[in-house]
Amino acid sequence: MTKEIRLAKQKRRNQKIAFGVFQFTSYTVVGLLFVILSFIVIKGISVISWEFISEMPKEGMTQGGIFPAIVGTLCLVFGSMIFAFPVGVLAAIYMNEYVKDGWMKKIIKQMTNNLAGVPSIVFGLFGMALFVNKLEFGDSLLAGSLTLGLLVLPVVIRTTEESLKSVDDTFRQASLGLGASKWQTTSKVVFPIAFPNIITGLILSIGRVSGETAPILFTVAAYFLPKLPTSIFDQAMALPYHLYVISTSGTNIEASRAMAYGTALILIIIVLISNLLANALRKYFGKKVKMN
Template identity: 50%
Template sequence: MSKNIKQNLGFFTLFLCILITLFFLGSIIYFISVRGFRVISWEFLTQGPRMGMTQGGIAPVIVGTLYLTLGAIIFALPLGLACAIYLCEYSPKGLAVNVIRISINNLAGVPSVVFGLFGLAIFVNFFGFGVSILSGSLTLGILILPLIISSTQEALLAVPVSIREASLSLGATRWETIKNIVLPTALPGILTGVILSIGRVAGETAPILFTAAAFYTRGYPKSVFSEVMALPYHIYALMTEGTHPAKQTAIAYGCSLVLLLMVLLISAAAIFIRQRQRGASGQ
């Protein structure tokens, strides 16, 4: 009897745990959605800030985030693909592979603000790119490299060995097999990883603090060497700088909702694609 009471108590506690977790996470989304929707309008999404950040919209801020995200992907995708292809298709099992695997794991664990300092020292100062889209994109690119590598690896490993062997037995070289058979088959999986990385990059703030972001720029960025406004940094700056806290908080709610919607929709898309694939491959 007491055995079953214990079980009921235990199960009730577990139920409470997930309830509290969902309550907190739900309330974040609830508050930001409700208060953010009051601010968002067509004007808010399509115009630049006016009157010292107290009026107008956030169009250049959204555009800035898109540039940074695009730049980071352009930089990290080829590198990540190459690395994953090497590890899955060419790797002679041995020291080199272990070294690479360990460095990927550790790179994934480096705090984001440390990436920011690295970007500041190397891209901003050493290469002289200054505080710019270029410096920020490169810094963000390094940050998501491990994510792209591990998701690409997962996609490549899911390609059955038999397909590869069939291609090789027909006389195709290793590279022809990769290019014509393995990559097309793994493409949806690779895309999922890329989409997830986009979601991650769009919301990162600490790496762009000293490498790319500015609280206010006039109009849209003109080249890869200009500083940009970016959504996540904009939220932070609205809460800590400026002279009209009340009006700025309202705009920050709008920015948070736009960022939240962007990131959640992007990662939801990626996760659903991945689930369908796992379902399809019978896992």
């Protein structure tokens, strides 16, 4: 009995140690995030004003606002999601629901995983070679959006696959047993249940696309363009590249540094708002699934 009590105490002690380590790690991550955000807010809040958000840049981007960069970033995020989200979701549905387990499926999954690990600058070079030069889109929103869409495509595919796998097979079997076709089962039963979790891929993709510099450097970003794009074949400014340029320009360092912090704060706010909207969308569809 004494030995059993001692073992039970040891298990409880080990459990407390493990929970303590997990708790410390979680608080450390949250603390680091809070420190980073606080630093950006403190440094950038003094620059934020209506003029800074709504005006065109002036004097080599050391004065004026960042409105074209904000619009360009939103256009790139929207354009890349139009391409990556439908293509990625459909590819994942095909892979998970239609392709049988075998060597071909394993190869495709491995290639998708490898594609997710390719550096973003390689995607930028590929986008320049294919979209800018070969297809003759030029430095444009179209070329930049397609390049960014390719960049986040593996993320969308993987998160969609995991969401589809989380749907219990009993739903599929019940639907097929009632006479529904494979496509009806997938589109009317499996996909609606998995869709709230599929939105996670959208959230991750928006966060990554918003902050990428290397791909747009080769395909769309303009150094100084105090006007708004009027078509998908126009160049555009973007917040990540704007932030990079004014941080490394070396002219009027104090003004550039202040604007850099303000730009970083605006970029964080855009990503935060996008994530909140996507989360609200996920909760909305999640409630509809529970009600049905």
